[in-house]
Structure formats: C-alpha cells, structure tokens
C-alpha cells in the first residue's frame with residue numbers, strides 16, 4: 001500500500017512530529033510512505049517523493065513543517081485537480097493523510113468526490129476552530145508561546161502605570177485569546193464570541209485603580225478587530241497610557257510541546273489504522289472527551305465550531 005502525507009494551510013507545531021510518526025509507522029507496517037511538499041500546490045506540481053526512513057530523523061522537536069505548506073487557489077479548479085490526480089495515479093498513491101484546517105479538508109473532499117482518492121484529515125490549526133473536535137494539533141504549543149510572551153510583557157507593563165493590549169491570532173475564533181486571558185491573569189478579554197460592555201469595564205477598572213491597581217492587561221482576538229479602538233479607550237476614558245502588542249506569526253512557531261508531540265503521534269496512528277483497514281475515507285479525526293473518532297467532512301462543514309460554554313462563562317467576567 002502507498003500513502004502520501006501533506007501539510008496544508010497555516011502551519012503549526014506538531015506537524016513535524018506527525019510526519020515523523022507517519023514515516024516510521026509506515027516502514028514498520030510495510031506501507032510505502034510518500035512525502036508531498038508545498039501542500040495542495042505540490043500535488044499539482046508533482047512535488048511528491050518516496051520517503052526514506054532517515055527522513056524521520058531530527059523532526060520531533062521542530063516547529064513548522066518540513067513539507068512546507070500553501071493556501072492553493074489553483075486546487076479549486078477541476079483542471080488542476082485532474083493534474084494532481086494524474087500525478088498520484090502515476091505513482092500508484094490512492095490514500096492521503098492531510099494535516100490542515102477546514103478549507104484544506106473541503107478541498108480534499110472535492111478531490112475525493114472527483115477521483116475517489118481516500119483521505120483522512122488531521123485537524124491542525126492554532127485557531128482551534130474546527131467543528132467536532134475539542135483539540136486541533138498545535139494549539140497547546142501556541143498557547144504556551146502566548147503565555148511566555150504575556151509573562152514577559154507583564155514585566156514591562158508592571159514597571160509603568162500603563163495599559164497593554166495584547167492581540168492574539170484567531171481569524172474568526174477567540175479561543176486562543178480567551179484561554180490566554182484566563183490563564184495569564186488579564187483584566188479584560190475581547191473576543192468575537194462574547195458581547196462586551198465598555199462602560200461596565202470602565203467602572204470596574206476605575207474602582208480598582210482607585211484601590212491601588214497600577215496597570216491593566218487586555219487580551220484581544222485578531223477576529224474582534226478592536227485593538228486600536230481599545231487602545232484609544234484606555235488612554236481617553238480610563239486615563240492610562242496604553243500600548244498594543246500584536247503577537248502575530250510568532251504564535252505559529254516554537255518547539256512542539258510534549259502534549260502536541262503526543263497528540264501528533266495519536267492522530268497519525270489513528271489515521272493509519274483506518275486507512276489500512278478501510279477504503280472510502282473522506283473523514284477527519286475528532287478528539288472529544290479524551291477519545292478519538294471519525295467525522296465526515298460534510299458533518300463538520302455543516303456546523304460551526306463553538307467554544308465550550310464553561311470557558312465562555314468564565315470569560316464573561318472579563319468582558320464587563
């Protein structure tokens with residue numbers, strides 16, 4: 001059996017340990033592993049290479065993806081998918097593992113519908129915004145990168161009488177911002193999922209400032225597009241000099257945490273077990289309540305991810 005692996009969309013820590021697990025397990029099970037470089041673009045451009053066992057070495061501790069990634073516009077076009085299919089066909093590859101987000105899974109689902117190429121998707125995005133799974137690969141590492149950055153920024157924040165707005169990634173989802181705010185002791189958190197009440201936050205902060213507070217930290221999610229407005233609000237309404245730090249792509253870097261290395265291994269094993277036994281795979285792996293399961297792309301596409309109610313409940317205190 002021949003199976004290819006590719007990484008697509010935003011990279012994240014955990015992808016390299018997953019590639020390592022894939023190569024080694026394939027060799028142990030007498031499956032021929034193929035590495036597909038540059039994501040879906042590489043499928044079209046035939047950047048497909050038979051893996052050697054040694055390709056797995058030195059990957060476990062590295063962030064990013066040695067396979068590189070892309071966001072492919074060409075793959076939406078049937079003519080390019082046809083080329084991609086022919087590239088796979090020439091090598092006899094009928095099954096794929098793809099690490100990516102929901103956009104990548106939708107593209108692969110179309111590829112499956114067109115040509116019957118089996119695939120299993122491993123949810124991999126620091127945004128943690130894929131319906132059906134409580135965990136996406138890379139999230140724990142990103143949260144720890146953010147935690148380190150906030151702890152560091154706090155040193156300078158606390159040395160002045162200032163407010164600091166720290167913006168996390170999360171195109172449409174406030175998960176990173178919310179968990180970071182809760183675990184890093186922020187005074188304010190603004191995310192798209194929660195309504196906020198500035199007059200009420202003003203009352204709370206002014207009371208605390210009167211009682212001796214000297215600084216405040218606000219965490220915002222990229223998707224809430226409010227950082228600049230909040231910065232001005234701190235200066236004019238609260239009367240604290242204010243600065244913004246947008247953490248940006250630093251959040252996608254860093255050595256994978258132990259949890260992400262372990263999750264990478266578990267996701268890959270679960271995918272290989274299924275690809276080895278069944279055909280007609282067009283599923284993603286979901287991780288809920290401590291267990292792994294499969295979900296069809298249709299099911300995940302037809303629903304929207306929501307942050308758990310208990311986390312949102314805790315977050316409400318930071319929005320008012």
Ligand code: F6P
Pocket residue numbers: 009010011125126127169170171222252
């Ligand atoms: O991978 C998800 C993500 O990091 C989002 O949080 C962010 O909005 C986006 O990707 C950035 O994408 P790019 O790397 O293409 O700028």
